[in-house]
Amino acid sequence: MKPVTLTSNFVVYQEDELSAEDREIIAHARKASESSYAPYSAFHVGAALRLSDGTIVAGSNQENASYGITQCAERNALHHAACYYQTQAPTALAIAAETGGQFLDQPIPPCGACRQAILETEHRYGQKIRILLYGAKGTWVCEGIENLLPLQFVGDCLL
Ligand code: THU
Numbered sequence: 592m593k594p595v596t597l598t599s600n601f602v603v604y605q606e607d608e609l610s611a612e613d614r615e616i617i618a619h620a621r622k623a624s625e626s627s628y629a630p631y632s633a634f635h636v637g638a639a640l641r642l643s644d645g646t647i648v649a650g651s652n653q654e655n656a657s658y659g660i661t662q663c664a665e666r667n668a669l670h671h672a673a674c675y676y677q678t679q680a681p682t683a684l685a686i687a688a689e690t691g692g693q694f695l696d697q698p699i700p701p702c703g704a705c706r707q708a709i710l711e712t713e714h715r716y717g718q719k720i721r722i723l724l725y726g727a728k729g730t731w732v733c734e735g736i737e738n739l740l741p742l743q744f745v746g747d748c749l750l
Pocket of ligand 1: 652662
């Protein structure tokens with residue numbers, strides 16, 4: 592028997608401790624939450640991706656009366672980037688969630704399906720993505736999806 596410990600590393604920043612670049616992408620994620628279509632959950636999520644050429648691409652959650660086909664903000668942003676900026680690697684992703692007219696104090700992490708999609712994007716471009724989870728009382732930041740998804744199912748597992 593051999594215990595295995597997996598660790599995740601985050602840094603929590605207050606607003607005034609963030610770099611201008613990080614503040615900018617968070618502002619885009621917050622703004623994107625305004626385009627959320629969430630008549631069922633009233634939970635408005637915005638995501639913003641920074642690409643290697645500096646372009647920022649946003650996404651928001653889009654719900655459906657057939658709940659299961661709802662698309663999360665993160666995957667909408669990732670797929671938008673993949674369609675329109677195929678050659679630009681995503682380097683950072685910010686996520687912000689608002690409900691009842693207020694951004695949540697504590698950040699929300701991406702759901703499991705979005706973690707898997709972020710992982711695929713990192714592998715596709717061979718580059719880690721800086722992930723910023725915005726909360727009104729602090730933004731949690733990590734370098735790479737391994738901090739949210741430590742045991743990874745990737746294409747190599749299929750070989
Ligand atoms: N949602 C996201 O957009 N991203 C996440 O990471 C978690 C959940 C959306 C899906 C649904 O529209 C609403 O939040 C409530 O689950």
